[in-house]
Amino acid sequence: MFDYDAAFSRNLGWVTQAEQAILRNKRIAIAGLGGVGGSHLLTLTRLGIGSFRIADFDHFEIQNFNRQAGASVTHLGQAKADVMATMARDINPELDIVTFPAGVDADNLDDFLDGVDLYVDSLDFFALDIRNRVFGACADKGIPAVTAAPLGMGAALLVFTAQSMSYEEYFRMAGHDADEQALRFMLGLAPARLQMNYLADDTRVDFNAKKGPSTPMACELCAGFAGTYALKILLNRGPVPVAPRGIHFDAYRNKLSTTWRPGGNNNPLQRLGLAVARRLVMANSEVPPADDDSLATPIERVLDYARWAPSGDNEQPWQFELGDERCAVIHTHDTRDWCVYDLDGSSSQIAIGALLETLDIAASAAGMAARVERRPDTPEDKLVFDVSLEEQPGIAASPLLPFVRTRVTQRKPFTTTPLTLSQKAMLESSVGDGYSVIWLEGSQRRSVARLLFDNAHIRLSTPEAWEVHRQNIEWGVRFSADRLPEHALGADLLTRRIMRWALASWGRVKFLNRFFAGTWLPRLQMDLLTGLKCGAHFVIVAEQPLVSVDDYIAGGRALQRFWLEATRQNLQFQPEMTPLIFSRYAAQGSQFTAVESEQRRAAELGERLDTLLGSDQDASRRVFMGRVGFGEAPRSRSVRKALSALLKK
Numbered sequence: 001m002f003d004y005d006a007a008f009s010r011n012l013g014w015v016t017q018a019e020q021a022i023l024r025n026k027r028i029a030i031a032g033l034g035g036v037g038g039s040h041l042l043t044l045t046r047l048g049i050g051s052f053r054i055a056d057f058d059h060f061e062i063q064n065f066n067r068q069a070g071a072s073v074t075h076l077g078q079a080k081a082d083v084m085a086t087m088a089r090d091i092n093p094e095l096d097i098v099t100f101p102a103g104v105d106a107d108n109l110d111d112f113l114d115g116v117d118l119y120v121d122s123l124d125f126f127a128l129d130i131r132n133r134v135f136g137a138c139a140d141k142g143i144p145a146v147t148a149a150p151l152g153m154g155a156a157l158l159v160f161t162a163q164s165m166s167y168e169e170y171f172r173m174a175g176h177d178a179d180e181q182a183l184r185f186m187l188g189l190a191p192a193r194l195q196m197n198y199l200a201d202d203t204r205v206d207f208n209a210k211k212g213p214s215t216p217m218a219c220e221l222c223a224g225f226a227g228t229y230a231l232k233i234l235l236n237r238g239p240v241p242v243a244p245r246g247i248h249f250d251a252y253r254n255k256l257s258t259t260w261r262p263g264g265n266n267n268p269l270q271r272l273g274l275a276v277a278r279r280l281v282m283a284n285s286e287v288p289p290a291d292d293d294s295l296a297t298p299i300e301r302v303l304d305y306a307r308w309a310p311s312g313d314n315e316q317p318w319q320f321e322l323g324d325e326r327c328a329v330i331h332t333h334d335t336r337d338w339c340v341y342d343l344d345g346s347s348s349q350i351a352i353g354a355l356l357e358t359l360d361i362a363a364s365a366a367g368m369a370a371r372v373e374r375r376p377d378t379p380e381d382k383l384v385f386d387v388s389l390e391e392q393p394g395i396a397a398s399p400l401l402p403f404v405r406t407r408v409t410q411r412k413p414f415t416t417t418p419l420t421l422s423q424k425a426m427l428e429s430s431v432g433d434g435y436s437v438i439w440l441e442g443s444q445r446r447s448v449a450r451l452l453f454d455n456a457h458i459r460l461s462t463p464e465a466w467e468v469h470r471q472n473i474e475w476g477v478r479f480s481a482d483r484l485p486e487h488a489l490g491a492d493l494l495t496r497r498i499m500r501w502a503l504a505s506w507g508r509v510k511f512l513n514r515f516f517a518g519t520w521l522p523r524l525q526m527d528l529l530t531g532l533k534c535g536a537h538f539v540i541v542a543e544q545p546l547v548s549v550d551d552y553i554a555g556g557r558a559l560q561r562f563w564l565e566a567t568r569q570n571l572q573f574q575p576e577m578t579p580l581i582f583s584r585y586a587a588q589g590s591q592f593t594a595v596e597s598e599q600r601r602a603a604e605l606g607e608r609l610d611t612l613l614g615s616d617q618d619a620s621r622r623v624f625m626g627r628v629g630f631g632e633a634p635r636s637r638s639v640r641k642a643l644s645a646l647l648k649k
Helices: 017-024 037-047 080-091 128-141 167-171 178-189 194-198 216-235 268-283 298-306 343-364 421-430 444-461 463-472 493-502 506-515 520-532 549-568 578-588 596-613
Strands: 027-031 051-055 096-100 118-121 145-151 154-160 245-250 255-260 318-322 327-332 368-374 384-391 435-440 536-542 572-575 622-629
Touching (some): 017 216, 037 051, 037 080, 037 118, 037 216, 051 080, 080 096, 118 128, 118 216, 128 145, 128 154, 128 167, 128 178, 145 178, 145 216, 154 178, 154 216, 178 268, 216 245, 298 318, 298 327, 298 343, 298 368, 327 343, 343 368, 343 384, 343 549, 343 578, 368 549, 421 435, 421 549, 435 444, 435 596, 444 506, 444 520, 444 536, 444 578, 493 506, 493 520, 536 549, 549 622, 578 596, 578 622
Parallel strands (some): 027 118, 051 096, 118 145
Antiparallel strands (some): 145 154, 245 255, 318 327, 327 384, 368 384, 572 622
16 A cells, blocks of 8 residues: 655655655656656655656657666667656656647646646757747746756756746757757756767767767756756755756766856857867868668678778778678779888788678677688789688677677877787787787887887888878878778877878978978877877787788788787777888888988897897788777778779679
């Protein structure tokens, strides 16, 4: 038998018995029962509120699971208003709760707010038109209104009453289009912008698609905020900060900010913030292409994963020829004829190995294995592989599969936090039999950083390397499907602008190098600093010398496992291959540049690398060199050509 007094008796002490009776006789309207609305309803029900008007036209779907109180497998496809009313009545069967299953609109707004003591806003962030109407109606009817917005891992609160600025006076929405209103709502909610410093992937904020990220912690904090100020407003207890004052608490940053913006969005600080926000939205409007979810056959789905394998300068030296639903032919090429970094095609062969390893990893998700055979009659620079997917009963999906698409290169500095013994052991195990890992860490980082700094002089002082850079950098973009995007280079804006100007012609490069020490700025940022700032440098080495095409392909497979394992451990990663490449040129006596001083430099640096790695380490066994460590994920990256663009015509 339900007993109201017993059910909410633990509120007593923080509220008096008389106040609890007052709350029992209050009515609250909540529009929107998604991210925060469901939590508001359940929190206020547990506070003992006796009457609700709730509105939502939507149904629960799986994308709601990360944050919405009613989202569960049981409730998939069910109306949010009905589900949440049932959940609230499970707490208090005596509730007077009226649902508006078509949502709130201009026609039913008066009914929705009839007899309401407080409005709690929970509408979708982008539902700006109806929000403007609801807040306007609350102002006309003298109903106090609370909005608590989930931002990052915190919550921002604004309260509008008869004594405060109105919603429109504060936000200044009238006369502006939807995009501008969204910016005004965002900045008005959170003038302190505490959440912006840790946004990990800003491409998930898509104003055009009206989508943004949210966390369950923020939604629960909102419910706590809104519930607390609902109590204060309904019981006339203590001061309530009303617009233009607000509160923003961010649990991630452990910060509480009380804001005051006289004039609301017309305040000079807000107007400046809006101008900055508009530029940021324009700068971040570029988003990576979405994956194709329409792929029909197993081989298409596997190849769609495989195309994310790494390749030098995002060259992607492969095309696919589809057979039946489980078969394909892979046609590859190397870039030795024009790319100085592809000695004898070995860099391309390593990339091909990474592709084949990714095929296997992707096939495991479908309970299959990828059987790959290289056609022996094809030339080294145009290798062809036959691929077939075979059922493997009991095979488990590779734990590396989720990281195939998220694996990236970070060319900016990491922290110097060393890797743990466990992390290094897992990375060493990932390369498999026949390979081992040499770690260069601690004080050795200085020697490696100096080596990289000196080695970069070759990269920036030879016309052969200049031609590669000229072709393989895509300027002015954050994401590139077939090259390196400018913003992923790891250099600051000034350096990038100088580089862009200089790389337009070899004459400009020579001019800068001769009269303005043109190599220093990029080398300091992109080689010396990054060489110092990492957890460790590493070299993957094979037990036997790399002699044949198959040796380099196998080495590429080991590299991909290592890189994906590093990603699985949330480590950042950057290749550092040029010391290996240039030293191999020198060791073989191959003339890779017309600049004799740089040819000699390569030989000298090869000797320094030999000393650093140990005299017993044969240069012909070195597969790959790079650095790993802890740090921020890159906000810019190379993406890949669509599978349709990689299919052989």
